[in-house]
Amino acid sequence: MADKNIGAIIVVDTDEKVLGIFSERDFVRKSIIKGRSGEETKVGEIMTTQVLYVEPETPIPDCMTLMTEKKIRHLPVMSKGKLVGLISIGDVVKAFCARQNSIISQQDFQIGQLEQPCIIGMPSAATLFAIPNARKNPFCGRDSFKSSFQF
Numbered sequence: 001m002a003d004k005n006i007g008a009i010i011v012v013d014t015d016e017k018v019l020g021i022f023s024e025r026d027f028v029r030k031s032i033i034k035g036r037s038g039e040e041t042k043v044g045e046i047m048t049t050q051v052l053y054v055e056p057e058t059p060i061p062d063c064m065t066l067m068t069e070k071k072i073r074h075l076p077v078m079s080k081g082k083l084v085g086l087i088s089i090g091d092v093v094k095a096f097c098a099r100q101n102s103i104i105s106q107q108d109f110q111i112g113q114l115e116q117p118c119i120i121g122m123p124s125a126a127t128l129f130a131i132p133n134a135r136k137n138p139f140c141g142r143d144s145f146k147s148s149f150q151f
Contacts (some may be wrong), residue, residue, distance in 0.1 A: 010075035010086055011047055018083055020047035023074060052077045054087075060095045067092060 001009065002022065008023035016123075022043050030036075032047035052118055053076040054063055067089050079086035 007088060008086065010051075010076055011043060012083065014084065018051055018053075018076060018078070020049040020076060021051050021076065022047040025073070030089070044127060051076060055079060056084060060092055060099065063087065063092050064089075064096060 007020055010018055011020045011022055012018055026046050026048060027041075031041045052066065052072065054066065056077055056079055058077075063075060066072065073089045074082055076133050077087060081130060136149070
């Protein structure tokens with residue numbers, strides 16, 4: 001497992017029925033701490049047999065909650081009684097962060113749209129002075145742009 005950078009494996013029988021999950025944590029807590037050597041310990045003796053799982057449709061926040069509450073780092077994904085995958089807490093955090101970043105980007109865009117000037121089609125002050133007869137105020141019907149302000 002260490003050579004392949006794998007933190008947990010699912011143990012299945014010949015019919016692919018899930019029998020348990022074996023993790024680095026199982027090995028450390030149930031083997032090394034109890035003074036057993038890795039060579040003499042069988043996976044079936046120390047694997048976790050009460051396997052919690054989720055379905056592919058399970059929302060990511062629900063996976064995160066389950067993993068946090070049960071203090072587990074790996075969660076099998078089952079569909080119609082068949083193993084279809086295995087997710088880690090790292091997978092869940094990455095997906096959760098990606099979703100949050102997407103929401104933030106959408107909100108930033110919406111805020112940016114709301115901050116745009118609401119006066120659509122009105123010329124800017126520079127435009128008033130760049131075109132002929134620009135001194136005429138097209139907005140309040142007065143002849144002089146200056147006359148619309150009291151100085």
